[in-house]
Amino acid sequence: MAEQLVELNVTGMHCNNCAMSIHKLLEKKGFQNVLVSFASEEVKFSTADSAVLPQVIKDIENLGFKVVDDAHPIATPFYDKVENKLIFCALFTAPLLLHMLFPWHLLHNPLLQLTLCLPVFLVGCQHFGKSAFSSVKNGVPNMDVLIFIGSSSAFIYSLVGTFQHLGESYLFYETCATIITLVLLGNVLEKRSVNQTTSAVKDLMKFQQVNANRVINGGIEIISASAVETGNILLVNEGDQVPVDGEVLSGDALVNEATITGESIPVNKSKYSTVIGGTIVHQGNLKIMATKVGSNSLLSQIIDLMKKAQAAKPPVQKLGDKVASIFVPIVILIALLTFVITYFATDAGAQRAMMNAIAVLVISCPCAMGLATPTAVMVGLGRAAKNGILIKGGDTIEAVANTKYVLFDKTGTLTTGKFSINDIKAANGSDIELIRGAITAIEERSNHPIAKSLVTGLQGQPQQKVILMSATEEKGLGMRAEDIEGNNYFLGTAKQKTDDNFNLSLYRNQILIAQISVDDTIKPDAAKLIATLKKMGITPILLSGDKKSRCASVAKILGIEDVHAEMLPEDKLKVVDIYREKGKTIMIGDGINDAPALTQADVGVSMNDASHIAIQSASVILLNTDLQSVVKFLQISRHTLLTIKQNLFWAFAYNIIAIPVAAMGFLNPMVGALAMAFSDVIVIGNSLRLKIKKVH
Template sequence: MAKFVAMAEQLIELNVTGMHCNNCAMSIHKLLEKKGLHNILVDFAGEEVKFSTDDESKLPEVIKGIENLGFKVIDDINLHSPAFYELVENKFIFCAAFTAPLLLHMLLPWHFLHQPIVQLLLCIPVFIVGCLHFGKSAWSSVKGGVPNMDVLIFIGSTSAFIYSLVGTIQGLGAQYQFYETCATIITLVLLGNVFEKRSVTQTTSAVKDLIKIQQVNANRIVNGVIEVISAKDVRPGDTLVVNQGDKVPVDGEILSGNVSVDEAMLTGESIPVEKDKYDKVIGGTIVINGNFHMLATKVGSNTILSQIIDLMKKAQAAKPPVQKLGDKVASIFVPAVILIALLTFVLTYFAAGLGIQKSLMNAIAVLVISCPCAMGLATPTAVMVGLGRAAKNGILIKGGDTIEAVANTKYVVFDKTGTLTTGKFTINEIKAEVGADVELIRGIITAIEERSNHPIARSLVQEIKSMSQQKVILKSVQEEKGLGMRAEDVNGNHYFLGTAKQNTQDHFNLSLFKNQSLLAQIAIDDEIKPETALLISKLKKMNIIPVLLSGDKQNRCLKVASQIGITEVHSEKLPDEKLKVIDIYKQKGKTIMIGDGINDAPALTKADVGVSMNDASQVAIQSASVVLLNTDLHSVIKFLQISKHTLLTIKQNLFWAFAYNIIAIPVAAFGFLNPMVGAFAMAFSDVVVIGNSLRLKVKKVS
């Protein structure tokens, strides 16, 4: 029954505006949990909410619940144009126009500005905007069970306004006039929100840049006539014309023509790639030279670019363990600050006897100086910038939690074939058994290996195609992880081609069996990637131990290891044996596994972090936490460096957010901080945290 329900569940995606920090996201997350929804993902920066449900009839109720929290659910974020009065920039300008004269009365000798009724009239428009902006959000967050920063701002500004209003009505004099405090708190916090909004927009620029790449036109051929359509309207099987300078609209295969394509947006590699007939092209890449006809094969959400965008969105929302501390503190922070503010008032008024004016100002200063938003922004902003920088370097990290997982890495375990080596193989020798026909052997090898995506298989087929061979028609072919290929021909003969452990001469690494009898032995060799030795050297300088883990023969593994400087070698390992090796290393320290084949998939999943090459098997890519879109192994070092500096940025942000509040709250409580200065400092703390995250965009990470 559980299985049936899981299959029936639908993934719902909503565009939600009005979220401006992690506390907002937490209140929506808590609401969705209460409604029994699953796989909840709330991305405040991307303005997206995702969840799974087996009952779509709940959707209107869920949307109503989100909007009751003070947020807005819209159809298309790209087409949404908020009303003039909803824009935080316009609210700030409006409030600043009324707050400026209120502040000027302290500097200019204009007597009419000192009149209580004039100050009241100037403050009321600002206070109304503050009530609508902060009051609505504050009440919604309290109802949602996660009080946010707006609760503090609303209480602080309202306290100053009511205190001043009572003084004006009762004619108690200038010492009761703090309208400028109320207005300034609201205006400065709105200014902070403007900075925050613009900064958060910058942190999500990597995803938005990728989305822009998708928004292109396509030239579709219909009955010999070219029609221009949007890329999102292309369907599988359409024939498209792509000209020099165009972006390839969708994924597909070249039908005719040869071109140079810039794939830097996908791989980070600036050198154009030459493409010919039947080669695959990827949507979003740019045609540098030439033009071609193509067949659309993957469109919409199935394109590689769409999958990368989706993975990045999920990654940005995946919380590293270090964020849990910030979330936990932020959730109890607001009630704690309100309690401290009340204690401040009580102690300064009743115990210290400083009077109601001074006591109230100290309590208000405590409220407005506090900033749980800085704690909420500390991690997600750094993660978003780090993931974006990695993506621009051809490194696709599938989760923000992966960044923390690579901290203090002790071992990097490499597969050999296609990872440390090029994966392009040459046949050194085919040794046929007595009486066996070499042309038949070549035909069997070609027929079997054409059905496999393994680098060895592709290379063998490519090389044997130029040799004479006898055609063999197969009825079925099955790949066995880490062993090889089994096949049956139309005459009922059974074949096995692979690296099964048997007594063969050392330099032969593949064996072909027919009906369980050895038919031939094949000696193949591949070349080591030119940058591999330098990579191993750099890892050692970072105090990381490189390890070779392969299913290939021991003498070949030792040969490769000695050439590139690896001393720890595990050879002739099947997938389940690779798992055991990874488990041993994990017990000794943090372990990264880098591989590319189906036989590596279990080990990639088992390791603390699995890294797959872009040209790897689909299973390996799905099993890995990181995909290197650029086959250059230096991406491994870049990944480690970006992860290290992203984690460092998160820790710096959290330190600033915590230290700021630990210092600022007592200073405000003891009366050394004016509420207006407190409001400015609070807004500034958000800017510091986001600014530090944005620094990661250009920071030298080597």
């Protein structure tokens, strides 16, 4: 049975810790491609058996969360907002802390301290206790277990001291309240910070929430973009956002496509041009026919790709996940050992032993380890997207870190893809007008850049009209066609040896009737790209289906030494495998003829036709034609991986240093709670630097 992706909307997640609980639960049940985002309240996983869904929902709700049907549920109740819980607890915690600063008798009264602490403790029980109990019951103990045990220990210890009149040395109500308040503060800061890391997806989603002007019965009807159907005629005025993907029926306009492609210069659109939903009409007006709506639109596919990308974990995260999964039981064991050793091996007494154990519990922070990778990946993917680079997953980012070879297709990648006909040589006295007519008729049926250039180049020239019954494309070879008189045509690269100056051949009934010389120009920044790759220690390779002479000419101009010419799609696969055995390999192509090679390489990068086969075959899609996007992609990937490693280092180092310090009694539990809360923010802050830092 085929795997299917399940998407759930889950409310009640307050921090990454909550998301980790659900993540562990689903992984424990054996589900694949698990993605849990507390910021967007989304849970996704793959399963081959949809019958398990009701039980999965029940298990998630047993953890203390709520699965809702609506993707945009009603607002969180006032009392359940973590920000409001923080304010409530802070109002009661502040007077408790004042007794440490002022010798006012009233503030030192045990019953008053109990009265101030009790509401905070009850909020802590509701917020952390329920989650802690559910996570233990389901066999996936989370961070809330440590917070609940730590705060409860301080509260119960103080309660015993109060009712047995043991004196001030047994009163730690402020410790209990401060732990809960500071961890709530950490939750608030964490949620706000993570919201910033997911801003790229949210910014794109805003472009879907617009209205459209639908032309109906001679009038204009304003509807939501989500209500547009394929075939609807829409009017897009100057300053409007194009609501869906479509084809221009009439009008002339400059359209800013920066939101999708990262290209800042507006593109001219006229009849037969395609427009992309989410782009802005800068100047002019267009009447378009909707061709792709809803989940089929390019914008929706980009958003879906970015969401799925967050689920693809880099291998570097596996270490963090393993440690986090066994972290809570280990910390509880260390806390117990701390209490026992401090109480029995020293003269510190029960009070000091209890405080040291509580400090160990609250200083520990698996949240930082859990946040280290996904926050960096989210920011890295977002920055790449804003530069017109779609990266399909965090695993791709790590795969390019040690790249040794970059294999380039030639046409449309290193060259512009805009061709011109240099010459047509008629063979055996064939009629040149028939040749032109046949070329036009055949290439009108193809979307290949060469085909479009041939049709454009022959416009206005005398030609005999050829009417075709059928035409089929043979990838990597050319086009086959049959006209209404039963004549068979083949237009494409020829297996038999022909003049090297001519790279296309036209056959009629298996007889060569013409050779065509077609050439395109090298992109102006291609040489700079090749030079940059060499400086980065990466070997550029030219891998093309074009003739050896043309490939050699382009390679010489650009400074590429390794050339593989006249390659069919299956030949390209073999070449990719050869280089993969030598080191990490990136393949850059147009996503159509190169689709198998793009899939086979360690990382496939599509330079062209981002709305079609590229989205399925490539790991990375460059939405603009600027070759510097390749360098930008490598730079962002390397800096994202560097940020992940920095985050994991700080998360591990923090715990390795903090836990022994707390166990030896050098750390007050309240200071520990504050440090724990801000360790998450430090990791997230380091990730957010990726938004603005210079990558080189």
